Amino acid sequence: MIHNATTHTAELVSKREVIPGTFHFVLHAPALARQSRPGQFVMIQVQDGTDPLLRRPLSLSGTCGDTVELLFQVKGRGTQLMAAWEPGRSVSLIGPLGNSFIIPDVIKTAVLVAGGIGAAPLLYLAKILVESRDLQREFFFGAKTGKERALVEGCIVNEDFEYVFVTEDGTQKFQGFVTDTLAGELERKKINAKGACIYSCGPSSMLKKVARIAAAYNIPCQVSLEAHMACGVGACLGCVVEARGGFKRVCADGPVFDSRALEWNYD
């Protein structure tokens, strides 16, 4: 697949600490905003110089006019440096990278299953689903604590989505892992193979369970994966996952995969 990614010099327009340690960025990058689709990502240069050396992969969490949005969690040195950026700063991005979520023409029900910061690409998808289609929409969000609600609420409007929030600390109606409620809710709402589609992003242990549930209900399921990346464009073969039929590159063959195409023993 020949992609259309290029290098963009974007301006950081706004920055918001959504919850402690998680930031929302709006970047002015017209060409990028125009070309991107939900599920795609960018590789962002953290700093001039050679340490840190590699760009960091971040999903687009939305686009709006000439701007693109990122939602990221501070994890290590790269994201820590980014957290200190101030609006006005010029940022080097490459993108849009990777494939994107597929919205089948016949789709009747879209079930989005997000785990923590994995919400990022699904928020972009959610927006497109609301804008472009008239269908049943479900948003399952799993988080460690109740305060993470701020990551999605505000983006996910309750009239647009049936919204289920599950926390490990039990501050919400549903306690446990998001995957603990998923099957029950699918059952209750009689969501099944007919025109339904599951979209998921989150920790790989969660994705594995989502894939198993999707398989049990025979619902097509697209998952967005993460892998450590060097190039982000398919050149280095550094980011592979085990798929049926051999390794696939997360950056160029993904990051979105049909859950049935993957070898789920990999984690």
Next chain:
Amino acid sequence: MIHNATTHTAELVSKREVIPGTFHFVLHAPALARQSRPGQFVMIQVQDGTDPLLRRPLSLSGTCGDTVELLFQVKGRGTQLMAAWEPGRSVSLIGPLGNSFIIPDVIKTAVLVAGGIGAAPLLYLAKILVESRDLQREFFFGAKTGKERALVEGCIVNEDFEYVFVTEDGTQKFQGFVTDTLAGELERKKINAKGACIYSCGPSSMLKKVARIAAAYNIPCQVSLEAHMACGVGACLGCVVEARGGFKRVCADGPVFDSRALEWNYD
């Protein structure tokens, strides 16, 4: 010599671009300010992480109460990064490092000879000379262009110093190298061995000429040298210069040397 240097976390209090590409910093660093003497320097950490790796040596250009001053020129990546610092930033310094200019008890005339940014340590010395002693003071300043006057004027008050400004571009009364006028002015003002002392800092080609003139007039001469440094504390032996009797460490045996103690063939 066991020095008293330690690590200081200073706050950048103010920043001023004196002339394009040359900055004046005031840093809050009480312990450092208290201990420092003119001629001493600090090693400044440019950035977290490992690139650039080494600290940058910069002379103290003054102290005032709880603050120390730096005057530096953007040369490469390190100083470029520093030029982008904003007041309020926390800065890691080690110092005070090195020896300092010696002011003999019997001194009658102090002749300061600065070349370009080499003015930095001499401005500190100048201030101390004005504050502490009643003597004849001469300040020779050589620069490429007239606009560099801003580096020293304002610090060097004309009532305190006989001030001679020499530029290569001839925008001033004196044109050429500062060393072209030095001998003539010493002659004219009858400055000689008796109680006079020359203090100089600048490019090594200049220092060499100053040393030669000082020798000719038999005037004691102290020069402040530069060398690429790794440790700044005398540990690595990376910064040596050729001196009579073997290599000397600029950081620990210097940066101030009696000009007669050096092998001037080194540049």
Next chain:
Amino acid sequence: MTDKALDLSVTIAGIRMKNPLMVASGTFGYGEAYASFIDNNILGAIVTKGISLEPSQGNLPPRIVETPSGMLNAIGLQNVGLECFIKEKMPYLRQFATPVIVNFYGTSIADYIKLAERLTGVDGIAGLEANISCPNIKEGGISFGTDPAMASRVTEGIRKATTLPLIVKLTPNVTDIGAIAKSVQDAGADALSLINTFTGMAVDVDTCKPVLANITGGLSGPAIRPLALRMVWETLKRVSIPVIGLGGIMNAQDALQFLIAGARAFEIGTALFVNPQAPYEILNGIESYLQKRNLSALSEVIGTLQQ
């Protein structure tokens, strides 16, 4: 400064390149990965991902980890295999007015010979780059590239099997790179490229496991540049065939260090990951350097190191 056209061209092993900038094996796929960033026609040469007789899956992930000013990779030479490369990848590569140099490797001398023979007939291949950093399975798994005698034997074998220009790519994990280089030259190589990656390792202190599934990986990037440069310089004292320098070149200044030290061309690898515009920036930077010095040809820079 000057309007004169600058001559950046170089000829290596009979391969004429419009400029000395080559993209390194394993960092540019089969020429397609950077299509939306870089016009392949501006490159001096394209070196393709190393191929083997049969397709290879490579190592299990994780395969990469970042290190200070560098990265370790343990791709394990994943590739589509010889026949697929010729059938599916060469047609794309043939489109460009840029020489294609095919990097290849084997685990026995017979492998290298078969690969060289088969590639020799193929339209659009300007030259071969033999990667001899791989373990020689037949002789106990020691790398072909770490022993002068083995390096010589494998070079000799390839030399007899092909009429194409032959570049041999050396591994830096050796005591005396000059000795290896000399024996590879004497065995008939037309040029050398150095260096491949240094073997390194990283440990995850939280899990107490190696970060890479393969335990060790190859270090590339600016961290190794001073070592690569030293090896190029040392090698040039021992051989008379052209040397292509690589290892950590990120910008024009870095590339010029290698050219001044005597490398006739250079490859960039890891730099592409960080900055896909690097080829443009490096070529512009080299042109500016020539202009500033009032030089009209790159040849006036190569090997000008004053010692």
Next chain:
Amino acid sequence: MTDKALDLSVTIAGIRMKNPLMVASGTFGYGEAYASFIDNNILGAIVTKGISLEPSQGNLPPRIVETPSGMLNAIGLQNVGLECFIKEKMPYLRQFATPVIVNFYGTSIADYIKLAERLTGVDGIAGLEANISCPNIKEGGISFGTDPAMASRVTEGIRKATTLPLIVKLTPNVTDIGAIAKSVQDAGADALSLINTFTGMAVDVDTCKPVLANITGGLSGPAIRPLALRMVWETLKRVSIPVIGLGGIMNAQDALQFLIAGARAFEIGTALFVNPQAPYEILNGIESYLQKRNLSALSEVIGTLQQ
């Protein structure tokens, strides 16, 4: 988390250290350079600047140059010489409750033997670290440390000349560090320290001259850490004597990588230049790591790498 005193002590070659943090030769002078920053009593051991029989002037400047995440040095082993060291430097070093390990080098086996003999009588020396990366003048200038047979001969010579604990410090500029390590062990070394610097080079593109007067220099700092770690791990597969790891250790995480891979202690060098507080921060970091994992002794960490 826990109030229990943590036991960071290690014993290397019979030298008992209160913790595994040693300062590397050539980066701490003769123990005095960091006096205003560091209480020498907190260190596991002090390794002094390498000494030779006679005082040595070392190389002409420039002697150092910064590189990406590293630095090249070409000090040329400048030192005060054996007798001055004993007379003028040892009295200062003897004050501390910290073992002093004397690093030394020669250009012939006879040199090494004389040095070892003379140092053996001296009060306050806890052990010797023989730097065998230096050229063997008698045998054509090839480094003692790059050939297993030569490494063995020089180790044997030193072994016979001293009753002090003997650490041999290896150079990484070799094809097979394990083979050198094995022969040094078999020749009687009590422990190994690795690595010394990698040979590298930098060119000034403005002047077209090498940056270092000596042309080449030794690369140290974080750039080389992945290579050092791999060599420590590889060496531990071949020897049973303790290994001291070093090369680019800047913080506790880095140090732990070496300890987990099996190094019994570690040295820091370049880190001191960048951060004179590094010893405190590293020791605190290691303590926190033990506390977080509910461990009471460092020995529970060493060699826990899961492969």
